[in-house]
Amino acid sequence: MVAAAPEQADSTPIISVAGIGVEFDLQSRHRGMRELLIKGRAGRVTPRFWALRDVSFEVQAGESIGVVGRNGQGKSTLLKIVAGVMLPDEGSVTLRGGVAPLIELTGGFVPDLTARDNIYLAAGLHGMKRSVIDAKFDEIVDFAEIREFLDTPFRHFSSGMRVRLAFSVVSQLDEPILLVDEVLAVGDRAFRDKCYERIDEMLAERRTMFFVSHNARDLRRFCSRGLYLKGGRLIGDAPIREILKKYAQETDE
Amino acid sequence: MTASSAAGGDSAAGSRSRIVDGPASRAAALWRKRRVLLLLVRRDLKVRYSDSILGYLWSILDPLLMGMIYWFVFTAIFRRSVGEDPYILFMLAGMLPFHWFQNAVNGAATAIKGERLVRSTALPREIWVLRLVFSKGMEYLFSLPVLAAFAIGYLHGVSWQIVLMIPAILIQTVLVTGLALLISALGALARDVDRVIRILMRFMFYATPIIYGLNDVVRNRHIPQFLRDIYAVNPMTGIIALYRSGFFPLEFHWHVVISSVIGSIVALAVGWWVFIRLEGTVLKEI
Numbered sequence: 283m284v285a286a287a288p289e290q291a292d293s294t295p296i297i298s299v300a301g302i303g304v305e306f307d308l309q310s311r312h313r314g315m316r317e318l319l320i321k322g323r324a325g326r327v328t329p330r331f332w333a334l335r336d337v338s339f340e341v342q343a344g345e346s347i348g349v350v351g352r353n354g355q356g357k358s359t360l361l362k363i364v365a366g367v368m369l370p371d372e373g374s375v376t377l378r379g380g381v382a383p384l385i386e387l388t389g390g391f392v393p394d395l396t397a398r399d400n401i402y403l404a405a406g407l408h409g410m411k412r413s414v415i416d417a418k419f420d421e422i423v424d425f426a427e428i429r430e431f432l433d434t435p436f437r438h439f440s441s442g443m444r445v446r447l448a449f450s451v452v453s454q455l456d457e458p459i460l461l462v463d464e465v466l467a468v469g470d471r472a473f474r475d476k477c478y479e480r481i482d483e484m485l486a487e488r489r490t491m492f493f494v495s496h497n498a499r500d501l502r503r504f505c506s507r508g509l510y511l512k513g514g515r516l517i518g519d520a521p522i523r524e525i526l527k528k529y530a531q532e533t534d535e
Numbered sequence: 536m537t538a539s540s541a542a543g544g545d546s547a548a549g550s551r552s553r554i555v556d557g558p559a560s561r562a563a564a565l566w567r568k569r570r571v572l573l574l575l576v577r578r579d580l581k582v583r584y585s586d587s588i589l590g591y592l593w594s595i596l597d598p599l600l601m602g603m604i605y606w607f608v609f610t611a612i613f614r615r616s617v618g619e620d621p622y623i624l625f626m627l628a629g630m631l632p633f634h635w636f637q638n639a640v641n642g643a644a645t646a647i648k649g650e651r652l653v654r655s656t657a658l659p660r661e662i663w664v665l666r667l668v669f670s671k672g673m674e675y676l677f678s679l680p681v682l683a684a685f686a687i688g689y690l691h692g693v694s695w696q697i698v699l700m701i702p703a704i705l706i707q708t709v710l711v712t713g714l715a716l717l718i719s720a721l722g723a724l725a726r727d728v729d730r731v732i733r734i735l736m737r738f739m740f741y742a743t744p745i746i747y748g749l750n751d752v753v754r755n756r757h758i759p760q761f762l763r764d765i766y767a768v769n770p771m772t773g774i775i776a777l778y779r780s781g782f783f784p785l786e787f788h789w790h791v792v793i794s795s796v797i798g799s800i801v802a803l804a805v806g807w808w809v810f811i812r813l814e815g816t817v818l819k820e821i
Contacts, residue, residue, distance in 0.1 A: 304819070306819060362654075365655070365657060366657030367653065367654055367655060367656070367657055367818065368815075368818045368819060369814065369815040369818055371815065381657065383655050383656065383657075385655055386651065386654050386655035387655070389651035389652045389654060389655040389656075390651075390652050390655070390656070392578065392582060394582050395578075395581070395582065399581070403574065403578055406570070406571065406574045407571055407574060407575070407652065407656060407658075408656065409571070
């Protein structure tokens with residue numbers, strides 16, 4: 283096991299996270315017009331909390347990182363920050379490569395269009411060129427096992443089929459950084475194994491992966507390094523075995 | 536090592552922090568993603584037109600039906616003293632672009648909040664607003680044959696001012712983009728924005744010379760001067776004057792057109808500024 287030691291890094295890291303913090307309002311999610319217009323910044327006394335604070339680390343290309351922590355400790359927020367779908371209130375994130383986000387997978391799919399149209403749309407949205415999609419089309423369809431439903435509207439698909447197709451498209455992206463959330467928990471056993479094989483393949487291509495999971499076995503299987511988040515702080519950055527041991531000890535207490 | 540991060544091809548490469556980028560680098564990022572924007576607009580039009588045979592008809596039915604109703608009310612019931620003849624052409628020339636304005640601004644309230652892709656792709660957030668502005672704009676362009684049909688049907692002449700439709704479309708794009716940026720950010724943060732906007736749009740419809748002409752305002756001595764000034768400040772007034780001037784040259788007045796240009800640029804500047812300022816908060820709330 284190669285221990286990740288950012289300090290010793292001699293090459294430029296592919297991901298640099300420097301002192302990031304994300305602050306949330308504890309109040310109701312949506313405010314009415316009245317509050318928005320009348321209450322200025324100055325008179326604000328809403329309780330706030332930091333979902334992430336002072337989190338810093340660097341990731342070298344080819345590393346695979348497992349993010350560990352109990353619910354609500356900042357794992358998903360960290361993933362969103364790295365994916366660029368949330369912005370930090372403090373600190374900065376620098377990525378030296380594109381991201382293939384295996385999160386919120388089915389977001390780009392339109393219920394009223396056929397699977398075929400949806401493949402072109404979703405892949406195009408993630409930046410894939412039409413010629414590339416043409417070339418990978420069969421692979422995408424076969425992996426998702428939906429060939430006979432290619433001209434069926436997406437809304438008729440079962441939730442399992444939807445995730446299968448979405449994973450199949452996004453996993454074809456040729457981006458150096460992979461972000462994997464617990465989306466795969468949806469599929470059946472056989473498909474999950476297939477997804478894991480695909481992730482193995484991608485890791486073998488020296489891609490960098492960020493993996494959020496509660497499953498210690500999966501974490502041990504895919505990741506070499508672990509990040510342990512607690513109360514929004516990074517309290518552990520070490521080889522995954524050590525992190526998992528620490529996590530198990532603390533949750534047992 | 537860093538694999539093939541082909542310049543501009545990646546979806547999230549680059550540095551991010553609360554110190555937001557200036558408009559220039561945001562515009563550059565948008566330009567790099569123009570293919571995605573095109574794809575989104577095409578998707579919207581495809582969903583709109585391909586699903587039903589009546590797709591095209593639906594998109595023009597609303598303004599057409601409203602036009603018919605006003606035409607009936609104002610030519611058969613009231614004795615019309617406003618606008619010009621043929622009245623249906625006069626009205627539709629204003630109603631069709633207003634329909635674009637109204638649909639885009641109404642839709643903006645949910646353009647960010649209702650888009651699941653915002654949560655999974657790091658595309659420049661302006662894309663979700665531009666996509667709305669452009670797809671509603673395309674629907675407007677597709678409705679132009681109806682206008683042409685009425686002009687031909689009434690054998691109504693066209694003057695050289697018809698080319699003013701091009702600057703009209705450009706100015707309206709700037710205006711609608713600015714307002715939509717503003718409203719999309721506010722709409723994601725406060726829950727009743729869409730309702731307020733709907734009411735304002737209905738008000739705007741009557742406050743803009745659509746079912747009547749600009750000349751009915753400018754030359755109307757019953758209207759106090761300050762109200763006539765307000766008409767001139769409304770950017771849609773000048774835009775519609777431009778659209779109409781190809782068929783009705785008397786509708787053209789320089790002062791409202793200049794006011795439209797200024798108003799639209801101000802709307803874009805303010806709207807974009809607010810959008811950038813609120814972006815971080817919006818992303819947390821959705």
